[in-house]
Amino acid sequence: xxxxxxxxxxxxxxxxxxxxxxxxxxxxxxxxxxxxxxxxxxxxxxxxxxxxxxxxxxxxxxxxxxxxxxxxxxxxxxxxxxxxxxxxxxxxxxxxxxxxxxxxxxxxxxxxxxxxxxxxxxxxxxxxxxxxxxxxxxxxxxxxxxxxxxxxxxxxxxxxxxxxxxxxxxxxxxxxxxxxxxxxxxxxxxxxxxxxxxxxxxxxxxxxxxxxxxxxxxxxxxxxxxxxxxxxxxxxxxxxxxxxxxxxxxxxxxxxxxxxxxxxxxxxxxxxxxxxxxxxxxxxxxxxxxxxxxxxxxxxxxxxxxxxxxxxxxxxxxxxxxxxxxxxxxxxxxxxxxxxxxxxxxxxxxxxxxxxxxxxxxxxxxxxxxxxxxxxxxxxxxxxxxxxxxxxxxxxxxxxxxxxxxxxxxxxxxxxxxxxxxxxxxxxxxxxxxxxxxxxxxxxxxxxxxxxxxxxxxxxxxxxxxxxxxxxxxxxxxxxxxxxxxxxxxxxxxxxxxxxxxxxxxxxxxxxxxxxxxxxxxxxxxxxxxxxxxxxxxxxxxxx
Amino acid sequence: xxxxxxxxxxxxxxxxxxxxxxxxxxxxxxxxxxxxxxxxxxxxxxxxxxxxxxxxxxxxxxxxxxxxxxxxxxxxxxxxxxxxxxxxxxxxxxxxxxxxxxxxxxxxxxxxxxxxxxxxxxxxxxxxxxxxxxxxxxxxxxxxxxxxxxxxxxxxxxxxxxxxxxxxxxxxxxxxxxxxxxxxxxxxxxxxxxxxxxxxxxxxxxxxxxxxxxxxxxxxxxxxxxxxxxxxxxxxxxxxxxxxxxxxxxxxxxxxxxxxxxxxxxxxxxxxxxxxxxxxxxxxxxxxxxxxxxxxxxxxxxxxxxxxxxx
Numbered sequence: 132x133x134x135x136x137x138x139x140x141x142x143x144x145x146x147x148x149x150x151x152x153x154x155x156x157x158x159x160x161x162x163x164x165x166x167x168x169x170x171x172x173x174x175x176x177x178x179x180x181x182x183x184x185x186x187x188x189x190x191x192x193x194x195x196x197x198x199x200x201x202x203x204x205x206x207x208x209x210x211x212x213x214x215x216x217x218x219x220x221x222x223x224x225x226x227x228x229x230x231x232x233x234x235x236x237x238x239x240x241x242x243x244x245x246x247x248x249x250x251x252x253x254x255x256x257x258x259x260x261x262x263x264x265x266x267x268x269x270x271x272x273x274x275x276x277x278x279x280x281x282x283x284x285x286x287x288x289x290x291x292x293x294x295x296x297x298x299x300x301x302x303x304x305x306x307x308x309x310x311x312x313x314x315x316x317x318x319x320x321x322x323x324x325x326x327x328x329x330x331x332x333x334x335x336x337x338x339x340x341x342x343x344x345x346x347x348x349x350x351x352x353x354x355x356x357x358x359x360x361x362x363x364x365x366x367x368x369x370x371x372x373x374x375x376x377x378x379x380x381x382x383x384x385x386x387x388x389x390x391x392x393x394x395x396x397x398x399x400x401x402x403x404x405x406x407x408x409x410x411x412x413x414x415x416x417x418x419x420x421x422x423x424x425x426x427x428x429x430x431x432x433x434x435x436x437x438x439x440x441x442x443x444x445x446x447x448x449x450x451x452x453x454x455x456x457x458x459x460x461x462x463x464x465x466x467x468x469x470x471x472x473x474x475x476x477x478x479x480x481x482x483x484x485x486x487x488x489x490x491x492x493x494x495x496x497x498x499x500x501x502x503x504x505x506x507x508x509x510x511x512x513x514x515x516x517x518x519x520x521x522x523x524x525x526x527x528x529x530x531x532x533x534x535x536x537x538x539x540x541x542x543x544x545x546x547x548x549x550x551x552x553x554x555x556x557x558x559x560x561x562x563x564x565x566x567x568x569x570x571x572x573x574x575x576x577x578x579x580x581x582x583x584x585x586x587x588x589x590x591x592x593x594x595x596x597x598x599x600x601x602x603x604x605x606x607x608x609x610x611x612x613x614x615x616x617x618x619x620x621x622x623x624x625x626x627x628x629x630x631x632x633x634x635x636x637x638x639x640x641x642x643x644x645x646x647x648x649x650x651x652x653x654x655x656x657x658x659x660x661x662x663x664x665x666x667x668x669x670x671x672x673x674x675x
Numbered sequence: 676x677x678x679x680x681x682x683x684x685x686x687x688x689x690x691x692x693x694x695x696x697x698x699x700x701x702x703x704x705x706x707x708x709x710x711x712x713x714x715x716x717x718x719x720x721x722x723x724x725x726x727x728x729x730x731x732x733x734x735x736x737x738x739x740x741x742x743x744x745x746x747x748x749x750x751x752x753x754x755x756x757x758x759x760x761x762x763x764x765x766x767x768x769x770x771x772x773x774x775x776x777x778x779x780x781x782x783x784x785x786x787x788x789x790x791x792x793x794x795x796x797x798x799x800x801x802x803x804x805x806x807x808x809x810x811x812x813x814x815x816x817x818x819x820x821x822x823x824x825x826x827x828x829x830x831x832x833x834x835x836x837x838x839x840x841x842x843x844x845x846x847x848x849x850x851x852x853x854x855x856x857x858x859x860x861x862x863x864x865x866x867x868x869x870x871x872x873x874x875x876x877x878x879x880x881x882x883x884x885x886x887x888x889x890x891x892x893x894x895x896x897x898x899x900x901x902x903x904x905x906x907x908x909x910x911x912x913x914x915x916x917x918x919x920x921x922x923x924x925x926x927x928x929x930x931x932x933x934x935x936x937x938x939x940x941x942x943x944x945x946x947x948x949x950x951x952x953x954x955x956x957x958x959x960x961x962x963x964x965x966x967x968x969x970x971x972x973x974x975x976x977x978x979x980x981x982x983x984x985x986x
Contacts, residue, residue: 148845223964232959233970235706240936242705247925247932250846251772253765268842277846294921296848322713324764326754326772327925328932333711347965359967362984456961456968459980476734490730494943495709496980498953502945510733545714545728545940571714571726 146268152278152307153299158196159269159307162597166265170600171607173615174641181640183592190588195306198269200593202313202585203350205306214302217346221305224345225287228337236455236495241337244329245280248273254321254331259574259601260314270597272321272331275311278304279334309348312338316579316598317452318538323572336580339453349453353581357449358457362464366411366445375444378414379421379437386422390665396425399472400436405511406474407435408465408489410482410628411445413653417631419669420481423655424508426665431515436472443468446485447628451492452580462493466501476504478511481653483537483627484579491544507540509626512654513549516556522663525559530620532657533564533609535602535634536573537627547571550626550654557661564609576602576625578633594633595640603637606649615647620672626654644674677893680908684886687912694919695927702931707952712940717750717933718742728940736944751933756780771836775829775858781822782862786883786911788815789876793884815876820869823862830858854923861910868903878904 147159164182169175183199190196195205208214227233228241254272255261261270268274277296282304284295298304315335322330343349350357357367364371370378379396387393397403407428413420428435437444442464450458466489469477479486490505497503515521534554540546547570554563566573576583577599585594595603610621623638625631634651643649650672660669715726720743722728729735753759758776762769792811795803802808834855837847873879878894882904885892894901918924943949957977961970968979 146842150845220964227962231706233961233963235956235959236709237711239702239705239708239931240711243702243928243932243936247922247928249922249925250843250851251761251765251768252843252846253761253768256764268845271842273846291850292848293853294848294850296846319713322937324760326758326761326765328929328937330711330713330936344963344965344968347967354967359984456963456976456979459976460984463980491710491712495707495949495953496957498943498950498957499945502943502950504734504736506733506735507730510731510735514733541726542714543712544730545712545716545719545722545726546731547714547725547727548722549731 148268149274149277149281149296149298153301153304155303157191158198160198160267162199162264162267164596166267167263167596167600168265170604170641171611173646174603174607174643181592183596184589186588195303195310197307197310198314198593200590201310201588202590203310203348204587205309205348208302218300218302218305220346221309221341222282222286222300224341225283227345228341229283229287234340234455237333237337240330240333244276244331244334245283247327248276248280248329249327250277251326253324253326254329257321257324259318259320259577260316260598263597263600263604269311270314272315275308275315275338276329276331276334278308278311279338282308308338309342312336312342313350313581313585316538316575316577316582318575318579319542320538320572320574323542336452340455343454344456350581350585351587352584353449353453354457357447357581357584358454358461361442361445361447361449362457362460365441365443367447367449368411368415368445370411370414370445372439372441372444375411375414376439378418382414382418382422383425385418386426389422390426390659390662390669392426392430392665394422394425394429396421397436399439400434402473403434403436404475405433405435405478406438406443406469406472406476407478407480407508408438408443408446408468408485409480410447410485412447412628412632413480413482417628417653419656420628420653423653423659423669424480426659426662427512427515427521427655430662430664431518431520433511433515435478436474438468438472440464440468440471446479446482446489448485448488449581451484451488458488458492459496462489462496463501465489466493466497466503469503470500474503476506478506478508480508481626481628481631481655483539483630486537486546487539487543507544507546507549509540509546509549509553509654512658513552516553521658523557523658523661524663525557525661527661527667528558528622528657529562530622531562531564531610531613532558532622532624533566533606534569535566535576535606535623535625535627535630536569536571537625537630538573538575538579540627541573542571545571553654553658554624557658564613566605566609574601574605576627576630576633577637578629583629583633583636591636592640595637599633599637599640602634603641603643606634606643607647610647610649617645617648620648620650622657622670623649623651624654624657625651639674650674677905678891680882680905680912681886681891683909683912684915687916690916691919694916695924698919698924698927702928702935706956707949708936710939710941711936713937716938716940717747718744718938720746723750736942747938768833768836771829771832773829774825775833778822778824778826778829778862781818782826783822785815785819785822785876788818789880789883790887792880793887796880796884797888812875815880816874819876819879820866823866823869827859827862827866830855830862834859850921854921857914857917861907861914864903864910865907868907872900872903879908882908 281298284290720741
């Protein structure tokens with residue numbers, strides 16, 4: 132295979148072959164800024180780009196390394212016996228993965244992707260991570276799948292290596308494979324292009340599942356501080372019902388003062404038509420978003436409520452990224468909160484993975500009185516616009532706007548038009564700059580599958596350089612015919628909490644607010660900003 | 676000796692049919708899985724062109740769903756015939772893969788046309804003496820020669836690409852090479868037969884006629900004149916039996932990849948027919964061993980999903 136790189140005085144193979152995966156110590160590859168295609172102006176000077184801080188020596192000694200970063204902090208086993216035990220544990224999990232009892236949830240799609248890959252690399256060009264790595268083979272969507280597939284055929288099926296290729300199974304293979312499963316945003320853009328229907332993103336998720344459900348290995352941010360915290364306290368933010376109510380009360384006051392329209396968020400209103408479930412991260416990080424929702428829903432005369440039941444006020448469901456059991460537990464809590472209030476439907480706020488988790492994936496989990504209809508906020512907002520119950524003045528949004536399509540809502544649910552119809556009603560036509568490509572062929576923001584909340588070691592920097600770079604490139608390209616300075620503010624409409632967090636982080640990393648006037652926010656904020664009956668200036672253009 | 680080609684083809688047909696049916700049954704008997712659709716979904720009648728879904732409707736569960744078979748066919752036929760996904764996303768591979776696959780379709784057509792010719796020769800031989808017979812013969816020659824020629828061209832191209840690109844070579848299993856060489860050898864020998872001793876495939880037609888009428892008569896002639904057609908037919912039979920035993924049977928899987936996974940957007944409505952099946956699946960015991968699950972083979976999905984998580 133290809134060339135070599137040096138990092139920290141150590142020679143690293145740049146283009147690791149499949150056989151390299153099971154061999155050697157330390158990182159398998161390294162991506163230099165020189166490997167990457169420069170960004171569009173004014174960020175096109177490579178020398179001005181921040182570099183990824185190298186991993187500390189301590190981290191390298193203590194944890195298994197795959198590349199320039201560490202997502203999971205998998206400790207190095209203390210002995211050969213420990214290594215062997217872990218390898219066997221992984222194999223045991225793999226065997227369970229292919230039984231209908233343990234994995235009816237994904238068995239058919241999993242087998243489809245295991246049996247039918249032509250190894251044609253069609254998926255590679257569709258992957259933003261592979262592209263932005265400068266074509267590093269480790270980040271090919273098919274790379275981890277092929278390792279997983281070879282382990283399956285050789286060690287689970289006892290198949291011939293003549294037919295399926297060879298691989299050595301040892302602790303290096305296992306630990307690197309688990310870590311590599313966290314180098315994919317699970318956006319499934321690669322699956323769209325597969326001529327046969329193989330789904331590398333699904334395989335990445337299934338590897339994560341074996342690690343989590345059998346070995347107890349997962350990202351701390353997704354599990355310990357994510358789904359477990361949500362199940363114990365009610366929200367991954369750590370907010371219990373009292374705290375969240377207190378915060379919303381403050382948000383109501385703030386929004387009322389800012390807009391001149393008195394609002395009060397209804398809590399636990401039995402028999403309401405709609406249970407609105409936000410991503411609770413919005414309440415903490417972007418309070419204007421739940422404030423705007425309350426204002427719009429009240430002004431449109433909708434019958435709605437929030438729930439203070441456990442998990443009923445936080446729509447996140449991190450299990451959708453790594454663990455079916457955790458996923459089901461959270462989905463059931465959401466449905467129970469809706470059942471208790473006897474609402475007609477659940478409406479998901481601006482959170483992509485919450486949309487997909489509760490509307491689509493949980494569809495085969497929720498039955499009987501837990502099977503309460505679920506709907507996107509985008510369709511409700513579109514209905515509000517169509518109803519004419521709220522007057523909007525487009526000229527209040529007289530600045531360049533681009534729209535990011537959250538993969539979970541668009542590619543994975545087919546909700547494409549409602550948010551665009553809303554934008555048409557609130558943004559002057561000549562101020563809208565679509566990204567290319569857009570809609571179901573969009574690129575992930577780079578924060579998908581938990582990346583937006585993962586930040587151990589130097590993972591955030593790695594994320595900005597590899598997974599978020601394509602979205603940043605798209606944003607810059609969308610605004611290229613606009614003056615790129617702070618005097619000409621531009622708005623990236625990212626109607627998904629994780630995407631919004633990721634886009635905030637990229638803008639901050641590249642200092643794009645100061646250097647190019649690029650800001651970000653959700654859809655409802657733009658709506659309230661254009662609302663005739665509200666005071667102007669809901670969007671305040673202050674960096675937070 | 677004369678019987679061998681016939682026996683091989685009958686056995687090959689049997690293996691082919693059993694293997695394809697077995698695969699079909701295997702894929703269709705797998706348990707219901709959670710929804711994992713991927714847009715665009717072709718049967719979304721007025722929305723498929725931009726990738727939209729019924730979920731774009733407010734209160735979607737109260738509204739009639741548009742499901743278009745025409746929409747599915749409009750997506751499936753170009754995909755099957757022209758491999759449009761590959762053409763769009765991997766043109767370098769498509770220029771090799773398309774002739775290979777299209778050649779296979781023509782070769783399959785060649786076999787079917789010879790079968791029809793054999794049946795007509797047995798049932799209404801007079802029909803074959805007219806224009807229809809001549810056209811059918813031309814079609815057999817054209818589909819056979821062009822099909823196998825294209826398939827060889829594509830297979831050589833695929834082999835070259837696999838071996839000359841170091842990364843593709845890294846991902847290539849020995850069987851991938853063997854499979855392509857097998858196609859080249861079988862179709863190559865058949866074309867050699869065509870060009871040397873059987874320019875109108877009359878000898879193949881004779882053999883196929885006997886196959887479909889269960890006569891199993893010896894091919895008249897001597898030397899290469901009978902050896903080449905018989906050897907070609909034996910190899911074609913072996914190839915036919917081999918394909919469904921390998922991942923080259925992806926044409927079966929692809930049907931399920933689209934209809935059961937990518938386009939399966941059927942919602943589970945309260946009180947609907949899916950709920951009973953879901954209850955059954957949720958009652959499965961699990962053995963996942965991680966500390967937050969502790970599946971012991973008795974705990975079911977429902978137990979695991981509803982148990983209280985300790986604070």
